[in-house]
Amino acid sequence: GAVVSQHPSRVICKSGTSVKIECRSLDFQATTMFWYRQFPKQSLMLMATSNEGSKATYEQGVEKDKFLINHASLTLSTLTVTSAHPEDSSFYICSARPGYAASYEQYFGPGTRLTVT
Amino acid sequence: DQQVKQNSPSLSVQEGRISILNCDYTNSMFDYFLWYKKYPAEGPTFLISISSIKDKNEDGRFTVFLNKSAKHLSLHIVPSQPGDSAVYFCAASGSYNFNKFYFGSGTKLNVKP
Numbered sequence: 001g002a003v004v005s006q007h008p009s010r011v012i013c014k015s016g017t018s019v020k021i022e023c024r025s026l027d028f029q030a031t032t033m034f035w036y037r038q039f040p041k042q043s044l045m046l047m048a049t050s051n052e053g054s055k056a057t058y059e060q061g062v063e064k065d066k067f068l069i070n071h072a073s074l075t076l077s078t079l080t081v082t083s084a085h086p087e088d089s090s091f092y093i094c095s096a097r098p099g100y101a102a103s104y105e106q107y108f109g110p111g112t113r114l115t116v117t
Numbered sequence: 118d119q120q121v122k123q124n125s126p127s128l129s130v131q132e133g134r135i136s137i138l139n140c141d142y143t144n145s146m147f148d149y150f151l152w153y154k155k156y157p158a159e160g161p162t163f164l165i166s167i168s169s170i171k172d173k174n175e176d177g178r179f180t181v182f183l184n185k186s187a188k189h190l191s192l193h194i195v196p197s198q199p200g201d202s203a204v205y206f207c208a209a210s211g212s213y214n215f216n217k218f219y220f221g222s223g224t225k226l227n228v229k230p
Contacts, residue, residue, distance in 0.1 A: 105163075108160030108162070110158060
């Protein structure tokens with residue numbers, strides 16, 4: 001149980017275009033979902049926290065107009081990288097917290113490798 | 118500002134021996150610590166956690182030790198198995214904001230048969 005999927009697993013896009021990444025909780029309802037970014041050989045950095053039906057809370061330094069997050073249902077959150085640039089190339093991982101879960105529980109998706117050319 | 122650090126990017130251990138992975142943190146407000154295991158092309162999976170009210174938590178072959186005065190935690194795997202080969206991340210959080218996890222950069226463990 002507690003499976004989280006991400007789609008796509010890899011995406012290559014041209015500079016200036018937008019790309020959408022989906023995060024789904026497959027067997028539970030996620031009241032809270034999280035988006036992380038990981039640079040090579042570095043730690044996962046929290047970008048934003050989203051609660052179903054409300055606006056995401058972004059971490060300091062993360063541009064909310066560039067990284068659009070939508071958590072429209074209890075099983076789906078999307079991250080849209082708008083007007084992508086090569087410096088946005090990274091590994092993006094989502095996680096989800098079940099509605100029944102203790103405060104610290106998070107289940108992670110497999111990640112999406114974004115390459116902007 | 119890296120509040121959680123894993124200073125060893127890699128560790129190689131013989132099968133059957135003990136693996137010790139280390140993690141240091143700087144924020145004294147952290148009161149909950151977790152270890153995650155990550156295989157290639159998969160997301161991190163929860164392994165074991167410890168609250169700051171404890172100094173040790175054990176689950177089968179995995180034991181986490183917490184030294185609050187030194188702001189240091191370690192994960193012991195005994196005995197190590199080849200299937201334990203993965204990247205291990207430590208993470209820390211505080212009850213003031215349990216939504217935010219601070220992750221270390223990971224240690225790649227290789228258990229040799």
